[in-house]
Amino acid sequence: MSEINVELKPLPENNNVYVLTLNGTLDTHTVPGFSEKLSNYIKEGKTKLIFDCKNLKFISSAGLGTLVSALEDIEEADENGFIKICSLSEDIFDIFEMMGFSELFDIYNTFEEAKKSI
Amino acid sequence: MAKQYTISFRIKIIFGFVFIALFTIFLAQSVSQNYVRKILISQLLKNLNFIPDIIYSAKQAIQWNNELLIADKVIQLSKNEDVESIIILKENNEVYISNDPNQIKVGSIYEIKFSDYKKAGEYLVDYEEKELSLIKDFYYENKETNKQNKYYIVIKLRINKIINTINELNKKFLLIGIGIIFFGISLAIPFSSFFSKKLIEISQAVRIIGQGNWDYIIPISRKFKDEIDDVAAEINQMAQDLKVAEHLKIEQEVIKQELQIATEIQHTLLPKTNPQFENISTYSFYRSAKEVGGDYFDWLEVSENLLGIVMADVSGKGVPGAFVMTMMRSTLRSHSKNIDEPAEVLKRVNAVLKPDIKKGMFITVWYGILNLNTYLLKFANAGHLGLIVFKNSTKTIEIYRPKGMSVGLVKPEQFNKILQPMEIKLDKGDIILQYTDGVTEAYDKEENLFGDERLKNIILEHNEKSPKEIIEKIVEAIEKHAAECEQSDDIALIALKIEK
Numbered sequence: 001m002s003e004i005n006v007e008l009k010p011l012p013e014n015n016n017v018y019v020l021t022l023n024g025t026l027d028t029h030t031v032p033g034f035s036e037k038l039s040n041y042i043k044e045g046k047t048k049l050i051f052d053c054k055n056l057k058f059i060s061s062a063g064l065g066t067l068v069s070a071l072e073d074i075e076e077a078d079e080n081g082f083i084k085i086c087s088l089s090e091d092i093f094d095i096f097e098m099m100g101f102s103e104l105f106d107i108y109n110t111f112e113e114a115k116k117s118i
Numbered sequence: 119m120a121k122q123y124t125i126s127f128r129i130k131i132i133f134g135f136v137f138i139a140l141f142t143i144f145l146a147q148s149v150s151q152n153y154v155r156k157i158l159i160s161q162l163l164k165n166l167n168f169i170p171d172i173i174y175s176a177k178q179a180i181q182w183n184n185e186l187l188i189a190d191k192v193i194q195l196s197k198n199e200d201v202e203s204i205i206i207l208k209e210n211n212e213v214y215i216s217n218d219p220n221q222i223k224v225g226s227i228y229e230i231k232f233s234d235y236k237k238a239g240e241y242l243v244d245y246e247e248k249e250l251s252l253i254k255d256f257y258y259e260n261k262e263t264n265k266q267n268k269y270y271i272v273i274k275l276r277i278n279k280i281i282n283t284i285n286e287l288n289k290k291f292l293l294i295g296i297g298i299i300f301f302g303i304s305l306a307i308p309f310s311s312f313f314s315k316k317l318i319e320i321s322q323a324v325r326i327i328g329q330g331n332w333d334y335i336i337p338i339s340r341k342f343k344d345e346i347d348d349v350a351a352e353i354n355q356m357a358q359d360l361k362v363a364e365h366l367k368i369e370q371e372v373i374k375q376e377l378q379i380a381t382e383i384q385h386t387l388l389p390k391t392n393p394q395f396e397n398i399s400t401y402s403f404y405r406s407a408k409e410v411g412g413d414y415f416d417w418l419e420v421s422e423n424l425l426g427i428v429m430a431d432v433s434g435k436g437v438p439g440a441f442v443m444t445m446m447r448s449t450l451r452s453h454s455k456n457i458d459e460p461a462e463v464l465k466r467v468n469a470v471l472k473p474d475i476k477k478g479m480f481i482t483v484w485y486g487i488l489n490l491n492t493y494l495l496k497f498a499n500a501g502h503l504g505l506i507v508f509k510n511s512t513k514t515i516e517i518y519r520p521k522g523m524s525v526g527l528v529k530p531e532q533f534n535k536i537l538q539p540m541e542i543k544l545d546k547g548d549i550i551l552q553y554t555d556g557v558t559e560a561y562d563k564e565e566n567l568f569g570d571e572r573l574k575n576i577i578l579e580h581n582e583k584s585p586k587e588i589i590e591k592i593v594e595a596i597e598k599h600a601a602e603c604e605q606s607d608d609i610a611l612i613a614l615k616i617e618k
Contacts, residue, residue: 028409028435028606035478062433062434063557064433064480065434065478065479065480066478068478069478072477073477097503098502098503098519099480099482099502100522100523100536101527103503103523104497104523
C-alpha cells in the first residue's frame with residue numbers, strides 16, 4: 001500500500017512560516033488523509049507554507065486538487081498567505097506544468113531558493 | 119435428541135450449598151462423636167478406683183478360702199450405677215465369683231475372647247453398643263505351695279450415661295445441621311439471585327443487542343469483577359465490534375451503489391460508436407478501474423465538415439467525478455456548435471464550470487477540431503496530456519502540448535491568458551492519439567510505469583494498421599505490463615487515422 005509521511009516544522013528564521021516535508025506518494029489511497037491534515041493546518045492559522053517535495057514520488061490529480069483547494073483556503077484566510085513548492089522531481093514538475101499548476105503556485109528548484117523568496 | 123431439562127442456576131447453587139453444609143456436619147458429627155466417646159470412656163475408667171480394693175479383697179478371700187470376704191464387696195459394688203456385674207475367674211476360666219444375672223454361675227466355665235478386647239491403660243477393654251466390659255489380671259501367690267496363680271477380674275459396666283451423652287450430642291448436631299441448611303438456603307437465595315440476576319440481565323441484553331441495538335451496554339460492577347462480568351464485558355465489546363462491522367458493511371454497500379451509479383453515468387455519456395468517414399477511420403477504447411474515474415471522451419459534430427474530438431479527465435472519482443463529467447459534457451456540447459476555435463470553446467467551458475465545480479476538483483481537457491476536407495487540426499489543451507501525432511511522411515512521432523491550465527482551477531482572466539491555441543496539418547497515413555493518464559501510469563509489479571515511450575513504439579511499429587488494431591495492440595501491451603496488478607485508474611484511448 002502506498003503511503004505519505006507529512007512532517008510539519010516552523011522555519012527557524014521565521015516562526016510564521018511552516019515547512020511541510022512530503023515523503024511518499026499522493027494517490028487515491030493517501031489523498032483523503034493528507035487533505036484533512038492540510039485543511040487542519042490552515043484552520044490552525046498556518047497559512048504560510050513551503051512544501052518540500054524532495055521525497056514526493058508521485059502525485060495524482062486528486063493530490064493536485066488538494067493543493068489547489070488548500071491554496072484557495074489560504075487566500076481566503078490570509079491575504080499574505082502563500083504556498084511555495086520546492087524540489088519537485090522532473091516527472092512531477094512536468095505534470096505541474098502540463099496541467100497549468102506552475103502558473104498557480106510559486107515553484108522553486110531548491111528549498112534555499114524558496115526560503116530566500118519570502 | 120435427548121430431552122433437555124432446565125434446572126435453574128439458583129436451584130443448583132442452593133443444592134450445592136446444602137450438600138456442602140450437610141457433608142460438613144456429617145463429618146464433624148462422626149469425628150466429634152468418636153472423640154467424645156473416647157474421652158467419656160477414659161474418664162469412666164479413671165473413676166474405677168474401687169478395682170485395687172476389690173482385687174485386694176479377692177486375694178483375701180482366696181487366701182482364707184472364704185468367698186464371703188469378697189461377696190460383701192461385690193454386693194456393695196453392684197449398687198454402683200456404673201457397674202453391671204463383676205466376675206472373677208481362675209486361670210482355668212472357672213468362675214470363682216459372679217453376680218452376673220445372665221446365668222454365669224460360680225463353678226461354671228467362662229471363656230474370655232481376648233481378641234475382642236483392646237488395651238486401654240492398665241485394662242483390657244471391650245466396647246460394645248450398650249456395654250463396656252474390662253478385664254484386669256492379678257496374681258495370688260500361695261505361700262504354702264509357693265505357686266503363683268493367675269486370676270482375672272471381669273467388670274461389666276453400664277454405659278447408658280455415655281450413650282445418652284452421645285445421643286444428646288447427635289441431637290445437637292441435628293439441630294445445628296437443620297440450622298445450617300436453613301441458613302445456607304437463606305444465604306444461597308440472595309447469593310444465587312445476585313448471579314442469576316446478572317445472567318438474566320446478560321440474556322436479556324443479548325436479545326436486545328441481537329435486535330440491532332448495538333449501543334446497549336450491560337452494566338459491569340467495577341470493584342469486584344467476576345467471570346460473569348468478564349462475559350458481560352466480552353458481550354459489550356462484541357456489540358461494539360458488530361456495530362463497527364455493520365457500519366462498514368453499510369458504508370461498503372453505499373460505496374458499491376455509488377460506484378454503480380458512476381459507472382452507469384459514465385457508460386451513458388461515453389459514445390457508443392465511433393464516427394466513420396470515407397477517408398478517415400476512428401476508434402476508441404474505455405475500461406474503468408475498480409473505482410470509476412472521471413475519464414471522458416467524445417466525438418462532436420461541430421458543423422458539416424468539422425469533427426470535434428474531446429479527451430478529458432475529471433480529478434475526482436465516483437459519483438462526484440461522474441457529476442462533474444456530466445456538467446462538462448453538457449457545457450461542451452452546447453458551446454461547441456459551429457465554433458471552429460477549440461481554445462474559445464474551452465474558455466467558455468471554464469467560465470461556465472469554474473463557479474460550479476467543488477473546490478479542489480478540476481478537469482484536464484484536450485479539445486481538437488478536425489476539418490474533414492482540409493485535414494487541418496486545430497486544438498487547445500487545458501492541462502491534459504500531449505497529443506501524440508504519427509507523421510507518415512517522416513515516420514516519426516511528435517508530441518504537441520500547447521500551454522493551458524486545467525478547467526475549473528482558476529478564474530477566466532487567468533485561464534484565458536494562458537490557454538494557447540495550436541494547429542497542425544494532417545496528411546495521408548498520419549495518426550493522432552489521445553489518452554488519459556491511466557494508460558501511461560499503469561504500474562507493473564516492480565512499480566514501473568507503462569510510460570509514453572512504449573506507447574510511441576507501438577504506434578511506430580504498427581503505423582500501417584488501423585486505429586482499431588493500434589489501440590488493441592496498446593491495450594494488449596498494457597495488460598501484459600500490468601499483469602497481476604490491479605488496474606488503478608481508468609483507461610481511455612482514442613485514435614484517428616487519415617486513410618487517404
